[in-house]
Amino acid sequence: MSISTFFKSLIDDFIYTIFPSLCLMCNEDQPVKDGILCFHCLSSLPLTDHFEIRENDALEHFEGRIQISQAASLLYFQKDSDIQNLLHNLKYKGQDSIGTFFGQRIAEKMEKSPYFVNPDVIVPIPIHTKKERIRGYNQSTLIANGISDVLKIPVVDDVLIKSTNTGSQTSLHRSERVKNVTNSFEILDQSAFSGRHILLVDDVLTTGATLEVAAQQLLTCNPSKISVVTLAIAR
Ligand SMILES: [Zn+2]
Numbered sequence: 184m185s186i187s188t189f190f191k192s193l194i195d196d197f198i199y200t201i202f203p204s205l206c207l208m209c210n211e212d213q214p215v216k217d218g219i220l221c222f223h224c225l226s227s228l229p230l231t232d233h234f235e236i237r238e239n240d241a242l243e244h245f246e247g248r249i250q251i252s253q254a255a256s257l258l259y260f261q262k263d264s265d266i267q268n269l270l271h272n273l274k275y276k277g278q279d280s281i282g283t284f285f286g287q288r289i290a291e292k293m294e295k296s297p298y299f300v301n302p303d304v305i306v307p308i309p310i311h312t313k314k315e316r317i318r319g320y321n322q323s324t325l326i327a328n329g330i331s332d333v334l335k336i337p338v339v340d341d342v343l344i345k346s347t348n349t350g351s352q353t354s355l356h357r358s359e360r361v362k363n364v365t366n367s368f369e370i371l372d373q374s375a376f377s378g379r380h381i382l383l384v385d386d387v388l389t390t391g392a393t394l395e396v397a398a399q400q401l402l403t404c405n406p407s408k409i410s411v412v413t414l415a416i417a418r
Pocket residue numbers: 206207208209210211213220221222223224225
């Protein structure tokens with residue numbers, strides 16, 4: 184072994200020890216891009232066509248319920264899939280880089296979309312401060328930050344807040360979810376979004392109940408319009 188090869192392998196070993204290349208989607212030990220996904224997972228992401236189609240199944244969740252200008256999710260989500268694993272790693276395993284990474288991918292899709300107009304402000308769906316303290320972050324804020332990196336639009340995460348801790352919604356139906364989250368959001372500054380186009384951001388679109396209730400609160404601020412993006416949509 185030459186000295187340069189020796190040092191190279193030493194550096195590789197060192198980097199590997201500091202940054203183990205575990206794919207955050209399939210959890211396999213593979214070479215990963217940007218410390219996130221292996222080549223296989225990156226090339227087989229279940230992408231939606233929402234950014235190319237105006238009347239898509241994300242927007243459908245809100246039709247007849249609330250005025251949402253445009254909606255899109257980046258990925259399809261199924262139970263017991265690798266995407267569920269990815270979202271679990273984002274939400275509960277401290278893998279915050281997943282949020283920023285996919286936020287950036289959402290923004291790239293928005294830039295190419297004929298239907299998405301750049302918003303004035305990005306608002307993540309808040310979680311209760313107690314939950315955020317335990318988790319260390321709000322996963323929707325991470326996604327919003329990734330979008331902001333690319334579009335250079337500010338994230339405002341201190342006006343719409345979650346004032347009641349509503350607990351898990353997973354076992355509830357849509358109407359129960361709406362009931363459960365109604366009045367759980369609060370606006371701290373009514374003038375903050377007046378006349379502005381808000382992009383509301385969440386991690387997963389399941390029934391749309393949380394986004395609907397949050398958007399209802401935001402409408403009391405008289406924004407010019409509200410658009411919605413999420414990292415994934417359940418099907
Ligand atoms: Zn993988």
